[in-house]
Amino acid sequence: MKQFIIVSLTVLVLLLTALNFGIYNMAATDKHWAPTEKLISWVRDSSINARAKEIEIPVLDEDVMLEEGFKQYHAMCTECHLAPGKQPTAQAIGLYPQAPLFYERASVTDEGEKSFFSKRYFWVVKNGIKMTGMPAWGPTHNDETIWAITAFLQKLHGMTAAQYSALVDTHGDDLMHDHHHDGDHPH
Template identity: 80%
Template sequence: MKLLIIVSLTVLVLTFIALNSGAYNIAATDKHWAITEKLISWVRDSSIKARAKEMEVPVLDDPAMVEKGFKQYHAMCTECHLSPGKQPTELAIGLYPQAPLFYERVPVTDEGEKSSLSKKYFWAIKNGIKMTAMPAWGPTHNDETIWAITAFLQKLHGMTTERYTALVDTHHDDLMHDHNHGHHH
């Protein structure tokens, strides 16, 4: 028991010395150590899952909701998450970790998996994610608007450039004038 305490304290002190010395480069231009990447992913995924599991997912197939989500996504999210056919922006290139490109994801068809993913998307959009540049939109957008973005993200999976361009063309006038977030509750 005494040996375990000594070894634990030694590891803790050596870790503190290494981190305090600047050995860990916090620059966004330097990737995390593999173990750090795994630890961060595990903590992020566990945290979101624990906080999102009890959410009630509304019906997300309403075309008006998806349309509203598209407008919000186009106005707020494409600088980092891009859109089909959009070249990476300076902001997106400089992010680490890189923002996920939702249009590259395979569409989810299993309803249980879709519901779980929707809860995770909603939670991340509403609350943001520390040290990733993902802002919390909850302070400025109501839940209805965040669910609309979530609904659109499901439709964005696997979307082609032609389909996204058609949405932009269809809503061109609205996109130029409308970025109504609704009132926060």
Template identity: 50%
Template structure:
């Protein structure tokens, strides 16, 4: 038992020495080690699922909710997450990990899975994600706006550029002015 504990202690010390030496490259231009990427993904997905699974989803089927979500998404999210018809931006290209392009994600037809996805998106939009450049919009936006964005993101799957532009135009026509002077 002493030998086992000594080996663990020696391994931990060696790990700290190697990591502290700068051997692990933190540059956004270098991918994580495969095992590091898998651990980060597992921790991230587990964290989101644990915190989002019991969120109560408000009614989101109203057209006004979709328009509000579209307006907020267009104003705040397209630089990193893009939108149908938009080319990658200088910022989106330089992110690691890459921000998901939601309009390219698979649609979810199962209502229960769709609600799970909306809950997860709400939680991430509200709280942000460490070391991903995803801000915590809950510090400057109310829950209704965040639920609207989460619902919109789910509806973006395989949306055409024309559909996206029509929604943005409709949102502007319905006075969904996105104002960044949050008091």
């Protein structure tokens, strides 16, 4: 047992010394080591799942909610998550890890899966994710607005460029002037 502790402490000291000398490149242009990537993904998914599982989901299919979610998504999310038919932006290209492209995901019909995604989306939009570029919108947007974004993210699964373009055409100038923050939060 004593030998195990000595070996463990030696490995820890060597690892910390190597990290102190900059062996691990933190640049967004350099991918994580495979074990680091797996560890980060596992910790992130476990954390989100643990915190999202008890969230109560409101009705998400109301037209007004979907319209509001679309407007919010178009104003706040397309720089990183893009939209169907939109070319990658400089910001999206420079992110590591890359932001998920929700329109590339298959449409979900199973209610259990929809619930799983809705809870996760709501939690992530509200709280953000450390060291990914995903901000927390909870400090500036109320839960109703975040649920609207969540509802739209579900509709975005499998959406085509023509479908997204039709939404943009329908809302036209509103998209440039209708993005708002909640009145009870500072800007």
